[in-house]
Every structure is written in structure tokens, then in C-alpha cells.
Amino acid sequence: MIEARGLTKRYGDKLAVDGLTFTVRPGVVTGFLGPNGAGKSTTMRMILGLDAPTSGSVTVNGKPYRAHTAPLHEVGALLEARSVHPGRSAYNHLLALARTSGIRRSRVDEVVEAVGLGGAARRRAGRFSLGMGQRLGIATALLGDPRTVILDEPLNGLDTEGIRWVRTLLQGLAAEGRTVFVSSHLMNEMALTAQHLIVIGRGRLIADTGMEQFVKTRGRSVVRVRTTHPDALAARLRGPDVDVSFDADETLSVSGLTTDQVGMAAGAAGITLLELTAQQASLEDAFMELTSDAVEYRTNTVGANR
Amino acid sequence: MTTIPAYVGEQRVTRVRVLFSEWTKLRSLPSTVWSLLTTLVLVVGFGVVYSMVRVTRPPADPSAFDGAGVSLAGVQLAQLAIGVLGVLLMTGEYATGSIRVSLAAVPKRLDLLWGKAVTFGFTTFAVCVPAVFAAFIVGQKILAAEHLDVAIGAPGVVRAILGSALFLTVVGLLGLGLGGVLRNTAGGIAALFGLLFAPQIIVGFLPESVSDQVYKYVPAAAGQAIMFVKPDVASLSPWTGFGMFCLYTAVVLALAAWQLRRRDA
Numbered sequence: 022m023i024e025a026r027g028l029t030k031r032y033g034d035k036l037a038v039d040g041l042t043f044t045v046r047p048g049v050v051t052g053f054l055g056p057n058g059a060g061k062s063t064t065m066r067m068i069l070g071l072d073a074p075t076s077g078s079v080t081v082n083g084k085p086y087r088a089h090t091a092p093l094h095e096v097g098a099l100l101e102a103r104s105v106h107p108g109r110s111a112y113n114h115l116l117a118l119a120r121t122s123g124i125r126r127s128r129v130d131e132v133v134e135a136v137g138l139g140g141a142a143r144r145r146a147g148r149f150s151l152g153m154g155q156r157l158g159i160a161t162a163l164l165g166d167p168r169t170v171i172l173d174e175p176l177n178g179l180d181t182e183g184i185r186w187v188r189t190l191l192q193g194l195a196a197e198g199r200t201v202f203v204s205s206h207l208m209n210e211m212a213l214t215a216q217h218l219i220v221i222g223r224g225r226l227i228a229d230t231g232m233e234q235f236v237k238t239r240g241r242s243v244v245r246v247r248t249t250h251p252d253a254l255a256a257r258l259r260g261p262d263v264d265v266s267f268d269a270d271e272t273l274s275v276s277g278l279t280t281d282q283v284g285m286a287a288g289a290a291g292i293t294l295l296e297l298t299a300q301q302a303s304l305e306d307a308f309m310e311l312t313s314d315a316v317e318y319r320t321n322t323v324g325a326n327r
Numbered sequence: 328m329t330t331i332p333a334y335v336g337e338q339r340v341t342r343v344r345v346l347f348s349e350w351t352k353l354r355s356l357p358s359t360v361w362s363l364l365t366t367l368v369l370v371v372g373f374g375v376v377y378s379m380v381r382v383t384r385p386p387a388d389p390s391a392f393d394g395a396g397v398s399l400a401g402v403q404l405a406q407l408a409i410g411v412l413g414v415l416l417m418t419g420e421y422a423t424g425s426i427r428v429s430l431a432a433v434p435k436r437l438d439l440l441w442g443k444a445v446t447f448g449f450t451t452f453a454v455c456v457p458a459v460f461a462a463f464i465v466g467q468k469i470l471a472a473e474h475l476d477v478a479i480g481a482p483g484v485v486r487a488i489l490g491s492a493l494f495l496t497v498v499g500l501l502g503l504g505l506g507g508v509l510r511n512t513a514g515g516i517a518a519l520f521g522l523l524f525a526p527q528i529i530v531g532f533l534p535e536s537v538s539d540q541v542y543k544y545v546p547a548a549a550g551q552a553i554m555f556v557k558p559d560v561a562s563l564s565p566w567t568g569f570g571m572f573c574l575y576t577a578v579v580l581a582l583a584a585w586q587l588r589r590r591d592a
Binding site: 066069070071072073086087089090091092093094096098100101103104105106107108109110113114116117118119120121122123124125128131132135161163165166190193194 | 331332333334336337338339340341344345347348349350351352355356357358419420423424425427428430431432433434435591592
């Protein structure tokens with residue numbers, strides 16, 4: 022269980038995290054979403070007592086992180102894949118960490134095997150690929166058999182097999198009753214993994230909701246329609262709550278109407294339809310819509326839409 | 328699917344466990360091991376070479392000749408190696424980001440600094456004691472050719488030998504402290520060299536009457552008072568000087584501790 026109350030972090034005159042209040046519950050995977058620079062990593066560092074909040078507070082399993090006497094058993098964290106000295110072997114990195122809490126050597130072997138690092142564990146961590154670095158980070162997080170797991174972008178650099186593995190792992194950890202808090206910018210992957218979502222933008226809380234509900238309420242479903250007379254159909258469909266945009270030559274994207282309504286309107290006007298499909302809004306769409314005002318660094322798209 | 332087995336066992340963080348952890352970190356970095364070996368080689372190697380040089384040019388007044396000091400001359404070079412290693416032990420964690428993993432595992436931050444200082448201090452002393460004794464013994468064999476050698480039983484000799492190892496240990500801790508204060512390798516090394524060499528240069532610009540009074544309190548001069556059997560009249564007594572040097576180091580370590588507690592990792 023992670024509980025943030027009015028959590029705020031200011032760097033100079035910039036508010037990185039601005040009055041965040043949320044609760045991450047055990048038993049489900051909670052996704053932590055936000056555009057780059059939204060304050061996800063800063064929030065995670067404050068949870069771990071690495072950065073001190075300017076104001077507000079955050080507790081893990083009922084106490085501030087620094088008050089725990091057996092921190093590795095309370096919280097396992099993956100902060101950045103490269104939080105390892107490149108000259109040290111993965112095995113010794115884990116062993117040094119285990120020593121702080123009296124964790125047995127056999128446990129190190131166990132987690133090394135479990136994350137599939139096996140043979141590479143004796144090699145210098147500096148020679149690791151990004152994906153292997155992530156596996157080491159996950160091994161680090163799981164070392165103390167923690168009740169709460171916090172992972173910052175654990176999917177970065179993983180291949181498809183690795184992503185699938187992390188997904189199953191996280192769901193398994195949550196099913197065991199642990200608290201699992203995962204940040205990611207891969208929205209669609211998060212849609213498959215998380216059951217609950219906390220979305221922030223520019224340091225502020227934007228949404229704290231169940232995944233299904235989030236997609237349903239935030240993402241607008243779109244009807245794709247291909248027709249011989251797109252201009253005529255668009256003119257017929259447009260209304261106060263209806264938005265029509267031209268995608269390709271003969272294709273329209275209609276939001277605010279169902280497929281039935283579009284089909285009937287076309288029939289009434291005698292317009293031939295070539296294709297009519299409903300597109301369920303993805304998490305990514307919902308996310309983009311929600312955070313469009315809160316994007317810190319935006320790429321300007323040049324004249325693609327008409 | 329790979330499952331992560333449960334782990335049953337008590338996992339409290341204690342200072343003793345932090346010591347074991349820091350020892351594992353220290354011995355598992357090849358660069359650390361190399362730096363310690365370099366220190367050892369510099370103490371013995373340079374001591375031997377300098378003894379060979381001095382024996383070819385015997386002094387006009389043998390009574391003023393410090394045979395022990397000559398054989399321990401390698402300490403002057405070795406202090407740089409061990410001091411830089413001390414800086415790197417701290418700044419390496421910041422440069423690689425591993426400080427975050429370390430502090431997440433040991434949230435009582437001062438325990439981490441304490442663990443590093445104790446482990447590094449004892450390791451350095453353990454490496455330097457055999458080195459300084461070896462340098463002394465071989466050096467005296469060489470100096471014996473011109474009867475410039477001193478016996479190990481002569482007054483102040485054992486103190487000078489062990490004092491050299493102690494001096495190197497404290498230089499290492501000074502580097503560790505500076506690394507902790509500055510969190511940056513280049514800055515830490517610059518500060519270390521600055522502290523060890525700059526004050527005596529600055530003091531040299533002062534009028535002689537003043538500089539004679541001030542020079543003995545300069546960190547390097549104070550610390551090295553313990554290494555000479557026949558000290559300068561101007562220098563502090565061996566243990567007072569060394570105590571002074573320990574005090575400087577303690578202040579730097581206290582600053583590092585304060586920074587570690589106060590600043591974000």
C-alpha cells in the first residue's frame with residue numbers, strides 16, 4: 022500500500038510534483054502514466070525516501086520509507102536500469118545489496134535464475150544490454166521478497182518475450198496480494214498489464230481510476246466509414262456533438278455517433294458505403310486526449326491533417 | 328512462467344550488515360583492487376628507489392640523516408593513489424546512479440557513510456602496514472651499504488613506520504569525505520590535491536616569521552609529522568600533528584554526513 026498526501030516537489034521555481042494525493046492498493050497492478058517530464062520518476066524517488074518532498078508526505082505499508090527497519094522486505098524498487106556500477110558483476114551487485122539485510126547467498130542465486138540472467142550474472146554489468154540491465158533491475162527489486170514493488174519503466178529495452186514475461190510476472194505478484202506500482206510510457210502494454218491507473222501531467226493528478234472505466238469514459242470510440250461520397254456524407258453527419266474528420270481519400274472518422282446511426286444516415290441520403298467499422302478507443306487514445314494539455318515537451322506535427 | 332519463490336528470513340538492516348555489504352562492494356570492483364595494489368607498489372617501489380638514490384649520495388652530516396624517512400618516501404606518491412580511491416568510492420556511486428540502490432537498501436543514510444568509512448579505513452590500513460614495513464626493511468638493507476640505516480628498535484622508528492600507514496589511511500578517508508561533499512569525481516580529486524598541496528604553497532608566500540608559525544598546521548605537514556624520526560624543529564610533535572590531520576578529516580567527513588542527510592540522492 023502506497024499513500025501519497027499532498028505530495029509536492031519543487032526544484033527552484035519549477036514544480037515537478039504538485040500536490041499529488043493517491044493511494045496504490047495491494048492485489049492489483051497499478052499503472053502510473055504521464056508524458057515525459059510529468060513527474061513520475063520524482064514521485065517514485067520520493068516514495069523511496071531518496072528525494073525529500075517540499076511539502077506533503079508519502080508512506081509505504083503504513084510508514085515513511087526511511088522508518089522501515091527491513092526496507093528490502095517492504096519495498097523492492099527498479100528505479101533506472103543503469104543504477105549499477107558498470108565495473109561490478111551483476112551477481113556481486115545483488116550480493117552487496119543482500120548483505121545489508123542479511124539475505125542469504127542462495128537467495129541471490131534464486132532471483133538471478135528467476136529473471137533469466139543465469140550465465141550472465143558473473144559478467145560486468147557495464148557490458149549488459151539494456152534488456153539485461155532491466156532484468157538485473159527486476160532481480161534487484163525482487164531480492165527481499167517485498168510486499169510492495171515499484172518499477173520505473175521496467176519495459177524499456179525489453180524484447181517482445183521480455184515484455185510478455187514482465188507482464189505475467191507483475192500480474193503474478195499482484196495476485197499474491199502485493200502492491201505493484203509500475204510506470205510506463207507504453208500505453209497499450211499498460212492496458213494489458215494494469216487494472217488500475219494513476220495518470221499525472223505536469224506534476225498534477227489527472228486521473229485515478231480503474232482501467233476499463235478510464236478507457237470507456239475518456240476514450241471516445243470512433244466510427245470509420247469509407248464511402249464514394251465522403252464530402253456529402255460528412256455534411257450530413259456533422260452536428261453539435263459529432264466530429265467528422267477526413268482520414269484518407271474516401272475515409273471518414275466519425276466520433277459521437279454509433280455505426281447504426283451512420284449507416285442509417287447514409288441510407289437516408291442514398292450514399293453508398295464501402296466500409297463501416299466501429300473502433301474501440303485504445304488506452305493510448307484516451308491518454309493522449311487526457312494529457313494533451315499537460316504535455317511538457319511536445320513534438321510539432323507538420324501539416325499531416327487536412 | 329517464472330515465479331519468484333518466497334524468501335523466509337529476518338531482514339533487518341544493521342550496521343554490521345552494512346559493513347559486510349560495503350566490504351562486498353569494495354572487493355568486487357576490479358578498479359578498487361588495482362588502486363590498492365598500486366598504493367602498495369608505490370610505497371615499496373618508490374621507497375626502494377629513493378633509498379638507492381640516497382645511498383649513492385651520502386650526506387655530509389650523517390647525524391641529520393633520517394634513514395627511516397628515506398625508506399618511507401613512497402608514501403608521498405601513494406597518498407595520491409589512496410586519496411583518489413577514497414574520492415572514487417563515493418563519487419562512483421553518484422556517477423553510476425548506484426547510490427539510489429544503496430540508499431534504498433540502507434535508508435538510515437549515515438549508516439552507509441559509516442560503513443564505507445570503516446570498511447575502507449580498515450582495508451587501507453591492512454594493505455599499508457605490510458607495505459610500509461617492507462619498504463622500511465628493504466630500504467634499510469640498501470642504506471646499510473653506507474651505514475646510513477637505522478634499527479627498527481631505535482626510538483620513534485616503529486611509530487614512524489606505523490604512522491605512515493595511519494597517514495595513508497586517513498588520506499583515504501579524507502578523499503572519501505571530499506567525494507561525499509562534492510559528489511563529483513573531478514571536483515573531489517581537485518579538492519583533495521588542493522588540500523594536500525595548496526596550503527603549503529600559499530603559506531610560502533607569507534613572511535618567514537609568520538609562515539614558520541603557520542606551516543606546521545597545514546594538513547599535509549601536520550599529518551606527516553608522525554612519519555619522521557627526526558622531525559623539523561618547526562613541525563608539531565608526531566601525535567599532535569597527526570591528531571590535527573585527523574581533525575581536518577573529521578570535519579570533512581562531518582560535512583559529507585551533513586550533505587548526505589540533507590540533500591536528495
